[in-house]
Amino acid sequence: MANIHQFDVLVVGAGGAGLMAGLYASKTAKTAVISKLYPTRSHTGAAQGGVGAALGNIEEDRPEWHTYDTVKGSDYLGDQDAIEFMCNEAVQAVYELEHYGLPFSRTPDGRIAQRPFGGHTNNETGKPVRRACYAADRTGHMILQTLYQQCIKNDVKFFDEYQVLDLLMVNGAAAGVVALELSSGELHVFHAKSVIIATGGHGRVFEITSNAYAYTGDGAAIVLRRGLPLEDMEFFQFHPTGIYKLGILITEGVRGEGGVLINDKGERFMDKYAPHVKDLASRDVVSRAMYLEMRDKRGIGGKRYLYLDARPETINKYAALDGRTNPDGSPYVISGDELLGKLPDIVDFCRTYIGVDPVTQPMPVQPTAHYTMGGIPTNKFGQVIHDDQNTPVPGLYAAGEAACVSVHGANRLGTNSLLDLIVFGKHAGLNAAEYANGADLQPLPQDPEDYTHQQIDFLRNGSGKENVFDIGNEMKAVMFDDVGVFRTEEGMAKAVEKVRELKERFKQISVADTGRIFNTELLNAWELSNLLDISEVVAVSALNRKESRGAHAREDYPERDDENWMKHTLVWQRDGKLEIGYKPVVYTHFEPKKRVY
C-alpha cells in the first residue's frame, strides 16, 4: 500500500464549487483539491449568461424577490430556508468575486452590469428584472479563472488529473477517498478528516446535451455505491436553446437581450404559453412549449428544431410590441454591433459549428440536457445527509451541481447555478474546515484500495463481446427519448428495462488497454459504469413520481399533485437494488401556488 496522503480537508473536483471550497477551507485547514481535469478545464467555464444577485445596479431589486422567484421556479419543491439563505448571501458573494478581481462587464457608472434572465422578476410589476451579473457571455469562464487564480495566490494544494474512484467511510464517517493518478496509473489514498464532493453533474446520460464529456456523475456514483442516498434525481433540466443536433448551449442571455423563439409559421409562439414574460419564462416551461410546437408539426421544415431569432430587426420589432424600455424610459433598441459586444462567444459558436451568423440569420435550436437538479442530499451547511430526518454524515460534504441542497427543486432558474457554486462551495469549505479542526482522522480501513481493485478488475475481466462506446450510445438514446422533456409511464418503464439490460451487457465489456500511463479507455469505461448507475436512478425516480412538476412533465399525470407529491425523493442502492424513500420539503414563507408566467 503506497501513496498515502493526509489532509484536514480534501476537495474532490475543481470547478466553481470545488475551487470556492478549497479557497475557503485552506484559510484555516490543511487542504488539497483533487480533480480529473486541470481545474481550468472544468465545466463551470462553459457557463455563459450570468450569476444571479439582487444588486439592484440598474433598477430596483431585492433578495426577497430573488427568493420568491427561485421558490416559484422550483415549482415549490425547493427547500425555502436554503433558498432564502442563498439569495441573501448572493449579494455579498458577487461583491466578493469582484474583490477577487473578476472582470464583470460594467454599467455606464462603473458598476457590475446586469441583464434579465428567465423567471427573474420584479415581484410588484411581474416584469423581468435585470438581476444576472455578467461578464459578456463568458461569466462562468471568468469565475473559474478568477477562483483558480486566487487558489494559486493562496497556495492551495492541487492534485491535477487524479480520478476519484472510491469514497472511504469508517464508523459511519468520511475517512478519505481513493484516486488514480492518470499520468502514472498509480492509486493514491487521500486520508482526510473532511471530504467535500464537488464533481458536477451527469448530463452525459443524455444524447443531446450541453454538458462536457467529463460530466459523468462520478461523485454521485461513488456515494451511491457506499450506501448513501441520492435526492430528486428525476429532475433534470432541459435548456430550451441548444444548437440543433450538437446540444451546444446558446445562453438564455440571448433572450434576455431580446431574442425570440419562432416556429415554422414564423410565429413567436411563447406568448401563447407564457403571456406575461413570454420568451423569458423559466426553462422547463419554454422547453415544453417547444416540444409541443414540434409535436404539432410546427418545427422548422417539420423537423425537430425551432429558430432562436436574435437579428437586431427581430429583437427591435418584438421589443416595440412588448413596450420594452431602457432604464431611462426610452424605447429598447439594439444594433448588430451591440449584440456582438454582449454575446461574442455565441456568435462565434454559431459561425464555427453551423455556419450561421446570428446577426443576420436565425439560429436552429432544440432543447438540450443541461443541468442536474438532483444529486447528493445536503443541508444548507453543505453537510451530506443520509436519511429522511436530515441526519448528517460526519465529515462528508457536497456542493455545486453534484449536490442537492435543494435550492433548485424541480426546476432551476438561469444564473442560479453559478450562484449555488459560489455560495454553497464557500460554506461547504468553511464548515468542512471547522469540522476538521475539531475532529480526529478516522482510521483507514484495513485495505483501503480493496473496492477500487474490485472495480478495476470488473472492467478488465469481462468476455469483451460488448463494446463500451455502443452501450453508452444506447443508454443516451433511450434516456433522451423516454426520460426527456415529456415522459410517459410506458416510455419510462421501457427506459428502466433498457438501462438494466445495458447494465447486464456492461458485464461483458473488457478494457483492452492494459497500460498504466493515461489509460483513458479504463477511465471512460469506469465513467460509463457511473452513468449507467445514475441512469437507472434517474429513470426509476421519474417512473415513481406520478405527477408533473417543474422539469418532470408526464403526459399521463399532467398536473402537479401537492397532496401526494410535495416531497423529495431519496433513492438508495442496496444489494444492487434500488429502494425509494422520501423527505419533506422545508417551507418558510411561501404557500404553493399554481405557476403562471
Next chain:
Amino acid sequence: MEVTLKIFRYNPEKDSKFHYETYTLEAVSTDRVLDLLELVKGHFDGTLAFRRSCAHGVCGSDAMRINGRNRLACKTLVHDVGNKITVEPLIGLKVVKDLIVDMEPFFDNYKKVLPYFINDSPIPEDGKERLQSVEARERFDDTTKCILCAACTTSCPSYWGSEDYLGPAALVTAHRFIFDNRDEAASERLKIVSETSGVARCHTVFNCTMACPREIQITRAIGELKMASLTGKLD
C-alpha cells in the same frame, strides 16, 4: 464522405519511438475532428489517448496539431481542413502518450507572472464593487478570454528554441492583470516580463495570434507589454 485520419501514436510503455497510424472513416463535413478521434477510440483502438472535455472550444483540453497547425480538435470541423487529416501532439512539450503532452512546464510558466488579482487597498466602505469604467474594462477584455490551451505557446519558435521563455500564454495572463486598472501589482509583473525570459524573446512571428482558438490578438498584447516595459507607462 470518406475521411483519412492519420494519427501520431506513441505508447511509452511499449514503443521505443513514435509512429503514425491511419484510419479510414465515414464522416460528414460538419463533424468535429474530436468526433473522429472519439470514433477511432470507440471502434478501432481503445488505447488511443487524448484529452477532451467541453467539446465546444471553451475548456482548452484538446489543443493539438491538425494538418500542421495548432488547433482545438473540438473547434475544427472536417470542412475546415479537408478529408485528409493528420493529427499530432503539440510541439515543445514532452509527449506523454499519443496526443497527450506534459502540461506542467506550461502551467509552471503561467504561475511565474503572478497570475492573480492583487489589490491590498481596502474595499469600498459600503462593501460593494470597486468601480471600473466601461472603457477601463474594455482595455484588457481581449486577454481575459484565454483558456490556457497552450496552442499559442507551442506554436512559437522562440518557445521551442529556449527552455526559459515564458511563452505567449503566460504573457497574455500578465497583460490581463497589468492593464486592469483595479490591480496594484503592474510594476512587479512588468519587471518579470522584462527579464530575458520575457517579452524580449518575442520576435513578432505572429504564430501565436494565428493559433489562438479564442482569436486573442496575442502579438499585439505582447507588443503592448514591450512598450510598457520600455517606457514604464501603461498607455
